[in-house]
Amino acid sequence: DTEVTQTPKHLVMGMTNKKSLKCEQHMGHRAMYWYKQKAKKPPELMFVYSYEKLSINESVPSRFSPECPNSSLLNLHLHALQPEDSALYLCASSQSQGGVTEAFFGQGTRLTVV
């Protein structure tokens, strides 16, 4: 299984809503990532979890709250988002942080904030 699975694929939410994005991998990878990607731009790193601990937070606003319940799962909790937060949210995993191995990306969640 070389898949990173993200749900939902599409999400429309109001600025007062609370929602969560989910990511799952069963490759035994110990590093998991959240990226934000705007149209025609490269993925922009948000958070990194290494061995289920938050190791990098790229100064992301607190309305985005990551959670890593176990080594296979990664969540991103969303609250009070702004329209400019609309983007493709990508989850990725790799064998470990700091390794010279590729990151596997999920299909992403297309988020629209209205």
Add this chain to the structure above:
Amino acid sequence: GENVEQHPSTLSVQEGDSAVIKCTYSDSASNYFPWYKQELGKRPQLIIDIRSNVGEKKDQRIAVTLNKTAKHFSLHITETQPEDSAVYFCAAHSRGGSYIPTFGRGTSLIVHP
């Protein structure tokens, strides 16, 4: 931190031509350089990678070269096909960035049949 520059931003070629995309990086400690292909509405997928102890790597129609002294690396696609049309991102894993990939801005490759 690491800074990755990628050129060109758009590349238009005829089917069968070669395409070359170039990237430069700033951190001499960077040790891994993957290339990702992202088709419209889909996830980035690794197409080829190179480690800092290797100068060139080839996989069928795709090759990557690395010049550590000059701190640049390039993607070469030969005999391009319409299905090669996509956005290509280079990336560099640098120690300053905790070996998290820093991406280039992307190149939109269009292959005309």
